[in-house]
Amino acid sequence: MEYFIQQLLNGLTLGSIYGLVAIGYTMVYGIIGMINFAHGDIFMLGGFAALIVFLILTTFVAGVPVALALLVMLVVAMLVTSLWNWTIERVAYRPLRGSFRLAPLITAIGMSIVLQNFIQVTQGPRNKPIPPLVDDVFHFGDVTVSLKQILIVLVTSVLLFVFWYIVNKTPLGRAQRATEQDRKMAALLGVDVDRTISITFIMGAALAAVAGSMYLMYYGVASFADGFIPGVKAFTAAVLGGIGSLPGAVLGGLLIGLIESLWSAYFSIAYKDVATFAILAFVLIFKPTGILGRPEVEKV
Amino acid sequence: MANSPVTTSEDSSGLMAKAIKEGLFAGLLALGMFLLYVGIETYQNIDNKLVWRTRWGLLAIFVIASAVGRFLVVGFIRPHIDQRKLANAKAGIPEVSDHKSFFQTHFLKIALVALVLYPPMAVMLNGVQGSLKFVDNFGIQILIYVMLAWGLNVVVGLAGLLDLGYVAFYAVGAYSYALLSDQFGLSFWILLPLAGILAAFWGIILGFPVLRLRGDYLAIVTLAFGEIIRLVLMNWTEVTGGTAGISGIAKASVFGIYSFDVGASNNFAKAFGLPMSSAYYKIFLFYVILGLCMLTAYVTMKLRRMPIGRAWEALREDEIACRSLGIDTVKTKLTAFAIGAMFGGFAGSFFAARQGFVSPESFVFLESAVILAVVVLGGMGSLIGIAVAAIVMVGGTELLREMEFLKHVFGDDFTPELYRMLIFGLAMVVVMLFKPRGFVGSREPTAFLKERKAVSGSFTKEGHG
Numbered sequence: 001m002e003y004f005i006q007q008l009l010n011g012l013t014l015g016s017i018y019g020l021v022a023i024g025y026t027m028v029y030g031i032i033g034m035i036n037f038a039h040g041d042i043f044m045l046g047g048f049a050a051l052i053v054f055l056i057l058t059t060f061v062a063g064v065p066v067a068l069a070l071l072v073m074l075v076v077a078m079l080v081t082s083l084w085n086w087t088i089e090r091v092a093y094r095p096l097r098g099s100f101r102l103a104p105l106i107t108a109i110g111m112s113i114v115l116q117n118f119i120q121v122t123q124g125p126r127n128k129p130i131p132p133l134v135d136d137v138f139h140f141g142d143v144t145v146s147l148k149q150i151l152i153v154l155v156t157s158v159l160l161f162v163f164w165y166i167v168n169k170t171p172l173g174r175a176q177r178a179t180e181q182d183r184k185m186a187a188l189l190g191v192d193v194d195r196t197i198s199i200t201f202i203m204g205a206a207l208a209a210v211a212g213s214m215y216l217m218y219y220g221v222a223s224f225a226d227g228f229i230p231g232v233k234a235f236t237a238a239v240l241g242g243i244g245s246l247p248g249a250v251l252g253g254l255l256i257g258l259i260e261s262l263w264s265a266y267f268s269i270a271y272k273d274v275a276t277f278a279i280l281a282f283v284l285i286f287k288p289t290g291i292l293g294r295p296e297v298e299k300v
Numbered sequence: 301m302a303n304s305p306v307t308t309s310e311d312s313s314g315l316m317a318k319a320i321k322e323g324l325f326a327g328l329l330a331l332g333m334f335l336l337y338v339g340i341e342t343y344q345n346i347d348n349k350l351v352w353r354t355r356w357g358l359l360a361i362f363v364i365a366s367a368v369g370r371f372l373v374v375g376f377i378r379p380h381i382d383q384r385k386l387a388n389a390k391a392g393i394p395e396v397s398d399h400k401s402f403f404q405t406h407f408l409k410i411a412l413v414a415l416v417l418y419p420p421m422a423v424m425l426n427g428v429q430g431s432l433k434f435v436d437n438f439g440i441q442i443l444i445y446v447m448l449a450w451g452l453n454v455v456v457g458l459a460g461l462l463d464l465g466y467v468a469f470y471a472v473g474a475y476s477y478a479l480l481s482d483q484f485g486l487s488f489w490i491l492l493p494l495a496g497i498l499a500a501f502w503g504i505i506l507g508f509p510v511l512r513l514r515g516d517y518l519a520i521v522t523l524a525f526g527e528i529i530r531l532v533l534m535n536w537t538e539v540t541g542g543t544a545g546i547s548g549i550a551k552a553s554v555f556g557i558y559s560f561d562v563g564a565s566n567n568f569a570k571a572f573g574l575p576m577s578s579a580y581y582k583i584f585l586f587y588v589i590l591g592l593c594m595l596t597a598y599v600t601m602k603l604r605r606m607p608i609g610r611a612w613e614a615l616r617e618d619e620i621a622c623r624s625l626g627i628d629t630v631k632t633k634l635t636a637f638a639i640g641a642m643f644g645g646f647a648g649s650f651f652a653a654r655q656g657f658v659s660p661e662s663f664v665f666l667e668s669a670v671i672l673a674v675v676v677l678g679g680m681g682s683l684i685g686i687a688v689a690a691i692v693m694v695g696g697t698e699l700l701r702e703m704e705f706l707k708h709v710f711g712d713d714f715t716p717e718l719y720r721m722l723i724f725g726l727a728m729v730v731v732m733l734f735k736p737r738g739f740v741g742s743r744e745p746t747a748f749l750k751e752r753k754a755v756s757g758s759f760t761k762e763g764h765g
Contacts, residue, residue, distance in 0.1 A: 029516075033516075034516075035516050035519070035520070045337075048336070048337065049336050049337075051342065051350075052336045052337075052340050052342060052352065053336070055340075055342060055350060055351070055352045056340070056352065059351075059352070076336075079332075080332065080333070080335075080336055083329065083332045083333050084333055087329060087333060091729075092729050092733070095733055096732065096733065096736060099736045100736065100737075102462065102676055102680075103676075103732055103736045105462075105516075105519070106672070106673060106676050106677075106728060106732050107728065107729045107732045107733070109669045109672070109673065109728065110673070110725045110726070110727075110728030110729040110732065111725070111729060112725070113666070113669065113721055113722075113724060113725030113728065114722060114725035114726055114729065116721075117719075117721045117722035117725060118337070118722060119337065120718070120722075121718055121719065121722055122337050122338050122341070123337065123341065123342055124341075124342075124343060126344065128342055128344075128350055129350060130350060228665065232523070232524075232527070235520065236524075239517075239520065270535040271531070271535060273527070273531055274528050274531045274532065274535075277524040277525075277527050277528045277531070278524070278528060280520065280521070280524045281509070281510075281521050281524045281525065281528075284510075284513060284517050284520065284521045285509045285510065285512070285513070285521065288512075288513065288517055
């Protein structure tokens with residue numbers, strides 16, 4: 001039983017990270033109907049930004065408080081990845097918005113290759129380990145909860161609330177929802193569609209950066225190739241929860257995290273990714289709208 | 301402003317101000333983007349501890365290049381392009397012209413003759429051993445991608461089904477040949493069709509559940525299937541050898557008459573009294589893959605004229621209309637998947653015979669992405685366009701391996717291979733931005749009223765299925 005609870009906690013932590021990345025996928029898909037293939041690599045960029053900031057901080061300021069260091073890492077990573085995602089949208093996706101549907105998908109795959117190789121070239125192909133930032137653990141009977149797990153779940157919850165508030169209660173969120181429903185009509189009613197889409201990309205990148213920093217903190221290692229698999233899993237999460245739905249993305253993320261950790265614990269670690277991909281296939285085949293998604297009406 | 305045909309001095313000074321402003325903005329943006337990743341280098345020191353050092357010079361180059369590049373684009377290149385477009389529009393030059401030069405009408409024959417003559421030419425110019433690089437690295441490598449892309453073209457270009465896991469069928473073909481020749485000692489010429497059939501079988505198995513899916517969802521499920529097959533190959537160690545793969549795969553023979561094994565009595569070089577070289581095998585393989593490519597092209601062109609090919613194209617244009625007209629979409633989609641997969645299987649078994657070694661490393665998602673990129677960049681549905689795209693994209697990146705002279709420019713530490721995929725990715729983006737309809741922007745229509753007229757690629761639809 002303790003073992004089960006332990007795995008549940010691990011899954012929850014991992015699921016929070018996937019959920020954060022999944023929000024980026026789901027928001028972009030919702031608003032422009034495109035799979036942002038490079039989103040996983042934006043997540044990886046976020047992790048690298050946090051890593052570099054961490055290294056600089058630890059050399060210049062000895063004994064910097066951990067909370068402050070984490071905050072600086074998060075903020076810088078969010079800013080840098082936002083810049084990247086904004087630029088990528090402007091350069092690679094926006095000019096193709098009126099083009100045929102495969103075009104932005106191809107540029108997104110191209111951008112994904114570019115980002116991965118850019119980091120490989122500039123930062124080297126080796127794994128980058130960092131010393132643990134927070135290593136406090138709490139014991140409840142046989143169950144161990146580490147402080148970083150608590151931090152990850154806490155930060156995810158806070159961010160989720162903030163984003164839920166932005167999307168549902170602010171004028172910006174209203175513009176986003178309007179653009180999602182009908183881009184042309186929204187433009188006619190005075191919504192700056194281009195700006196709204198840009199902001200959506202920035203929001204997605206910021207969340208991915210937080211997720212990337214958390215991932216770095218959790219595993220203590222960053223690599224240029226770390227974007228693809230978590231990216232696909234986060235996309236699976238978005239689809240599982242119902243693409244276009246914010247709570248769905250988080251729910252999907254948590255489910256994927258749980259399935260992954262329980263599968264590794266009880267079946268086989270080697271096939272944990274197969275499990276995730278199989279779920280993705282099954283969900284899409286039998287319930288393409290996901291758990292919380294709206295059915296898509298087939299238009300002529 | 302930039303669009304106006306008459307450019308007054310006032311306009312151009314406004315344009316300059318705008319260009320300077322945008323250039324500065326781009327520089328600032330680049331500073332923000334590259335400060336951490338380019339300005340700072342992280343590396344492990346002797347104690348294996350991660351440390352960092354600055355690279356301000358490189359950062360400055362990135363920032364200045366971005367600023368100057370943006371300035372030039374806004375200030376000079378864009379107004380120039382706008383003006384040319386305007387002039388073209390005034391002169392009324394149509395997007396697709398019916399006029400064809402001698403070279404255009406006989407393009408296929410010329411290309412085929414050039415390809416057949418390519419290995420002898422390489423041998424003549426570089427000697428037997430020296431031709432290896434040209435025949436193997438450029439010839440065979442490009443032709444494999446041409447074949448894969450033509451195979452995928454059936455699924456994506458003709459039937460409009462977006463497949464991101466095509467490499468799975470390539471893997472099925474390669475492992476079929478590797479395992480069956482290893483276990484049963486069957487020859488290449490028996491296993492080649494068998495690998496194709498097995499891959500087609502997998503195409504149907506994987507195609508069946510995804511029939512109801514549309515567009516992007518289909519793409520993602522096929523991606524998932526592709527990854528599942530790779531992960532199974534990687535983890536099912538008893539059969540597939542896991543990450544280590546299978547090595548020592550038997551070579552193909554000249555239909556059993558001559559062998560390319562060094563020890564064999566009917567060795568090709570011995571039989572003809574030639575000096576021993578691995579180049580003969582590669583030249584032979586070059587003609588094999590050329591033949592396979594021709595077969596793919598022939599079958600594709602024939603199928604396009606047949607009811608099933610027309611059904612594919614109808615499906616691509618409008619699935620609902622297709623169904624209303626009584627076309628069996630299940631059968632149509634499955635045949636597209638199966639035939640596309642079959643060509644992937646052929647290419648896979650050829651790949652295994654050429655490398656003598658297969659491992660899951662060769663069948664990662666990136667390969668699928670590269671093949672899809674070649675199909676889309678070539679202009680979906682156009683065989684010639686796809687071949688051109690394969691030559692440009694694959695040949696171009698192979699060329700980078702050869703750029704030794706760059707070492708003299710950038711110093712001895714410079715390894716062009718590192719930049720291969722970076723440039724490939726950038727090329728994908730750039731080509732898509734400037735030629736979203738691919739290198740060949742026109743299509744030969746399948747059905748026509750009186751005479752065959754080329755249509756602009758913009759009129760064909762894609763990816764609905």
